[in-house]
Amino acid sequence: MEIEPTGRELTRWTIHGERLVDDTRRLRLSIASVELPDGVTFEQYVLRIPKAAMMIVLDDHDRVLLMWRHRWIIDRWVWELPGGYVDPNEDPAVTAAREVEEETGWRPLNVEPLVTMQPMVGSADAENLLYLARGAERIGEPTDINEAERVSWVPLDSIREYIESGEIVGAASQVGLLHVLAFGR
Structure with a gap:
């Protein structure tokens, strides 16, 4: 047969x-x-490209922790989620939490996996793992001064406007934020 x-x-x-x-x-x-x-x-x-881990940090006031930074490749200032490359043998959730602390000065609480994505599936193997943290505690100033011009708590209800105006252009930031808006906080 x-x-x-x-x-x-x-x-x-x-x-x-x-x-x-x-x-x-x-x-x-x-x-x-x-x-x-x-x-x-x-x-x-x-x-x-090595795995990267990013984190959406939400507070009790429906705001998300974002970084305002210059991306020299596209020569634009944009809002992004904190995150970075996963070190060999490092748990991606640990990477995401560490990057939040280094880049923003906030320690995320109650971390859970959110979604995994491939931003350039036609030509790149670049797994992006996104995590969600509900709450954060301030631990001081960012330790990596090269990452962002400023760090801000941005109201979730303004995220669509930021995307439409071109202030949030990164694929992982858009996917993670839109996922939270579409499927709940």
Whole structure:
């Protein structure tokens, strides 16, 4: 008895190999040889980026802790969630909490996983793990002065306006904040 292939087998792309272009601490760049189901082949740049963990910190007044920072790649000032790369063998929730403390001077409380995403699924393996903290305690000034111009508690009901005006452009920040707005706090 022959089993008919499902749509999954009919549309799966085949990777025939990857040529390394550059390998650094924060990025592995390669060119993959790819074959489509219809036999067409091409080369595709592939970015392999370490996991990153970010955190949405909410207070009792329906505000979220955000950082105002300059992103030189796009040469714009934007609001973002605190977060950073996950160190080898570090629990991503610990990374997210540590980054909040270093970048904002606030210690998150009651941390729970929120959502995982891939911001550039067509060309990059860049897993972003988002966490939610309900509450935070002030522990002092940010220890990393290079991260943000300022740190603010922003009302959740203004987040859509910030996104529409282009003040929140980062994929992880948008996904995390919209997730909280859509599915509850």
